[in-house]
Amino acid sequence: MSTTASSTVSPSDSAAAVPRFAILVAGGGGTRMGADRPKQFLELSGEPVLLHTLRRFAEPTLGVIAIVVVLPSDQFVTWQQLCATHNIEIPHAVVAGGASRWASVRNGLAHLADYQHGVVAVHDGVRPLTPIAVIENTYAAAAEHGAAIAAVPPKDSVRGLSQQGSYALDRARLRLVQTPQCFEIDLLRRAYQLPELATFTDDASVVEDLHPIRLVPGDYCNLKITTPEDLLLAEVLLRRENS
Numbered sequence: 001m002s003t004t005a006s007s008t009v010s011p012s013d014s015a016a017a018v019p020r021f022a023i024l025v026a027g028g029g030g031t032r033m034g035a036d037r038p039k040q041f042l043e044l045s046g047e048p049v050l051l052h053t054l055r056r057f058a059e060p061t062l063g064v065i066a067i068v069v070v071l072p073s074d075q076f077v078t079w080q081q082l083c084a085t086h087n088i089e090i091p092h093a094v095v096a097g098g099a100s101r102w103a104s105v106r107n108g109l110a111h112l113a114d115y116q117h118g119v120v121a122v123h124d125g126v127r128p129l130t131p132i133a134v135i136e137n138t139y140a141a142a143a144e145h146g147a148a149i150a151a152v153p154p155k156d157s158v159r160g161l162s163q164q165g166s167y168a169l170d171r172a173r174l175r176l177v178q179t180p181q182c183f184e185i186d187l188l189r190r191a192y193q194l195p196e197l198a199t200f201t202d203d204a205s206v207v208e209d210l211h212p213i214r215l216v217p218g219d220y221c222n223l224k225i226t227t228p229e230d231l232l233l234a235e236v237l238l239r240r241e242n243s
């Protein structure tokens with residue numbers, strides 16, 4: 001993508017001690033949202049959800065992050081037009097997604113094949129409200145420990161399902177997983193050489209057999225836009241952030 005995004009990416013390690021990369025996965029179709037277009041392109045305070053997410057990773061205090069945006073291949077033109085309409089000048093590469101989130105991450109990672117050293121964040125393109133501190137802390141923890149993900153304690157009581165019915169779970173021993181999920185780049189590459197798990201929902205589940213996962217405090221405002229009420233909540237939270 002010419003003026004707003006480059007087809008290659010290169011991180012600078014001048015601001016951060018370790019080179020930083022980000023794969024923003026936005027290759028899904030948004031079935032649960034049931035909108036007229038993929039939810040990453042829906043408007044939040046007048047701008048596409050994905051643009052809000054992209055801006056978070058372009059925050060100067062994070063240092064220069066080489067960003068790869070993964071999109072459905074039939075949405076490249078839509079994104080190019082949105083970039084032009086909203087004067088997006090954040091450098092990023094655009095890569096075609098796959099049939100599953102796992103395949104989309106793998107495609108994003110393939111674009112970074114030249115890099116052997118650094119930390120890569122995998123982040124849902126539909127988490128537009130992630131606090132910069134959560135992003136920074138997750139990168140920093142992964143630089144130190146190899147693998148780190150954002151998570152929050154459940155606020156509700158939680159029950160497991162059994163054949164007989166259900167049973168209480170100790171929520172003090174549970175965490176709700178968010179993104180970013182950050183990994184030493186070679187570790188994530190090795191994990192994505194393993195076969196796709198039938199139970200796959202996140203990157204930590206791909207890496208955990210190879211390396212322990214460090215949990216970093218996430219944030220209750222770090223919503224994943226999944227169903228229509230999430231968009232309403234996000235509007236309110238964004239308005240509060242900007243007031």
Ligand SMILES: Nc1ccn([C@@H]2O[C@H](COP(=O)(O)OP(=O)(O)OP(=O)(O)O)[C@@H](O)[C@H]2O)c(=O)n1
Pocket residue numbers: 025026027028029030031032033039040070097098099100101102104105124125126127224225226
């Ligand atoms: N083949 C896929 C599927 C999902 N994602 C991305 O992974 C993130 C989290 O997935 P989810 O919320 O499930 O998004 P969708 O798959 O678009 O939604 P749904 O499951 O409701 O269809 C989203 O940013 C989505 O675009 C992706 O890059 N490639």
Ligand SMILES: C[C@](O)(CO)[C@H](O)COP(=O)(O)O
Pocket residue numbers: 101124177178179201202203224226
């Ligand atoms: C990666 C994730 O956002 C962590 O909560 C989540 O697992 C994605 O799940 P989805 O079913 O693809 O929305």
